Amino acid sequence: MSMQYPEKIWHNGAIKNWAEATTHVMAHAIHYGSSVFEGVRCYDTPNGPAIFRLQDHLKRFYTSAHIYDMPVPFDRAQLTQACKDVIRANNFGKCYLRPVAFRGLGGFGLSADCPTDVAVAVWQMGEYLGQSATDTGIDAMVSSWNRPAPNTIPTGAKAGGNYLSGQLIAREARRLGFGEGIALASTGLLSEGAGENLFLVFDGKLYTTPVSAAILNGITRNTIMVLAKSMGIEVIEQDLPREYLYLCDELFMCGTAVELTPIRSVDGKKIGSGEPGPLTRKMREAFFGLVKGTAPDPHGWLEYL
Ligand code: PMP
Known part of the structure; x- marks a missing residue:
């Protein structure tokens, strides 16, 4: 399935152009699957766009990171803001949000304390299965x-x-x-x-x-x-x-x-x-x-x- 990429993405504290949100091929997560993420939907409502149960999704995000001893260098208020900012930056209403945190570049081996990268991507998605x-x-x-x-x-x-x-x-x-x-x-x-x-x-x-x-x-x-x-x-x-x-x-x-x-x-x-x-x-x-x-x-x- 081809995908038209959105213009903007939130990455480590800033809204960036999509093409600039990159990581190194030696990032820990690429080799060892060490990422945690969420999938969240934002709907158009009579009172404007609304993200459904964002706080519950973010709570689960931190719980997932906690199980894997992965420090997340942004708190829930900051990631809440990031989710809202990235939707606005792309001028989206109804959309799908993807917060992700992963062990980045910073050492070799399973238990290496690599710094955590955090991103929030957003894209337009209709019915997942049609x-x-x-x-x-x-x-x-x-x-x-x-x-x-x-x-x-x-x-x-x-x-x-x-x-x-x-x-x-x-x-x-x-x-x-x-x-x-x-x-x-x-x-x-x-x-x-x-x-x-x-x-x-x-x-x-x-x-x-x-x-x-x-x-x-x-x-x-x-x-x-x-x-x-x-x-x-x-x-x-x-x-x-x-x-x-x-x-x-x-x-x-x-x-x-x-x-x-x-x-x-x-x-x-x-x-x-x-x-x-x-x-x-x-x-x-x-x-x-x-x-x-x-x-x-x-x-x-x-x-x-
Ligand atoms: N099970 C699995 C394995 C999933 O990936 C998902 C999607 N996140 C769900 C269940 C449904 O979870 P949620 O309703 O929180 O999206």
Whole structure:
């Protein structure tokens, strides 16, 4: 996919031209995957552009860095400002933000104390998997790759290295003609999608896999849980066996990039009627109402520029 690069990027404290935000080929992160990052969406709302749950994304950013002992030389207030500044510098409204911190140049070896580089990129992004995927649902497959076992690579950190697992899962799915791959945990129980959390519907209740199932504790997942509870819909976090994917009434995945995308089949088996089900549609409506500022925002999750 070709991409038209935006004009400006925030890098180590300053807004720069895109082409000037470079790093050395010997930066630690290139060799060892030592980066942490976030994906955040900004939506157009009736009151102007608003970044959705920016503070929660930044909290997770610092948590990921903390797990890897990576000092981040900018505090949350500074990165909040950086996110807003880089959107304004590019004259964007609706867009996708990518804060990233990584071990840069400054020594050799795994435990080298390299200085941390920090950047915030921003670009325009519509539906991650295309409009028809979000409207009609995608065909998913269970990946032949498992997510990392507990106490190997922490899936609770949103670190660059974790996305080697995601790449194996997503690329296998695309190669075989599926819209997305779903991974099992090392236990053989259900984990999550390559870059998305999962919700299954049984008898009008929502089920999602727990943080102990090698998932990233998604902010969209939490948003859906909070929204569902406020709508009187029961949400159950529990381990689920693979075959529940084939048995559920409805299935959808969620994440900042895919937002809330229905899944219409898994491994060639139709889910429910094969169309987005009533609870999926209800949750989509509630979710988009919230992020686009057309429904009340009781938690103050919309952060205006
Ligand atoms: N799981 C993985 C592996 C992800 O990469 C993402 C995307 N960040 C998610 C789940 C969803 O997380 P969020 O809703 O916070 O974007």
